[in-house]
Amino acid sequence: MHHPKDEDAAIDILESAIATAQYLARVATHGTLMISLGALVFCRDMILDIPIIADLISIQKHRQAIIDERVLRANRKRLSHDYQPGDKVLIYAFKPSKLDPRATGPFPIVYTHTNGTVTIRQHPYVFERINVRRIKPYHE
Numbered sequence: 001m002h003h004p005k006d007e008d009a010a011i012d013i014l015e016s017a018i019a020t021a022q023y024l025a026r027v028a029t030h031g032t033l034m035i036s037l038g039a040l041v042f043c044r045d046m047i048l049d050i051p052i053i054a055d056l057i058s059i060q061k062h063r064q065a066i067i068d069e070r071v072l073r074a075n076r077k078r079l080s081h082d083y084q085p086g087d088k089v090l091i092y093a094f095k096p097s098k099l100d101p102r103a104t105g106p107f108p109i110v111y112t113h114t115n116g117t118v119t120i121r122q123h124p125y126v127f128e129r130i131n132v133r134r135i136k137p138y139h140e
Contacts, residue, residue, distance in 0.1 A: 023046075025037075025038075026038030026046045027046040027047060032062075032063055032066055033059055033062075033063070034062075035052075035054065035059070039052045039054070040052075040054050079136060079137075081132075081137050083109055083112050083118050083132060083135075083137075084109065084112060085109050085110060085111060085112060086108060086109065087108070087109045087137065087138075088105070088106035088107065088108055088109070088137075088138040088140070089105060089106060089107055089109060089118070089120060089135040089136065089137060089138055090103035090104065090105035090106055090107075090135065090136050090137075090138050091103060091104050091105055091107065091120075091130065091134060091135055092134050092135065092136065103136065105138060106138035107120040107121060107122055108120065108121050110127060113129070116131060116132050116133075117129050117130060117131050117132065118130060118132060118135070120135075
């Protein structure tokens with residue numbers, strides 16, 4: 001690549017870069033939709049001058065199927081457990097290093113709230129309200 005000699009050459013290079021970026025944004029294929037956004041908006045292919053008829057209902061159904069599959073995959077990893085007062089739990093550590101423990105505890109549950117949180121007793125006078133996604137049941 002050569003460096004511009006004057007201001008006009010620099011402006012030409014800049015305009016060419018902006019035009020290339022606009023073109024790439026229009027013709028890039030969306031991962032979920034499997035069609036370029038420019039073709040979807042303008043109902044024309046962005047490279048060839050041909051019309052495109054987009055079936056928006058089938059695109060929406062395809063996206064919803066992908067969303068449902070991802071939700072099912074995420075829910076398979078979740079632990080289903082009803083926490084009760086008196087149960088003991090471990091608290092997951094936030095970004096533990098290689099040799100650090102993955103969880104601390106066990107701590108007894110004092111109160112279970114309806115919004116997906118529990119109150120645990122960490123010390124005799126220290127209570128913490130924590131989300132159930134940050135804890136796991138402790139089995140003795």
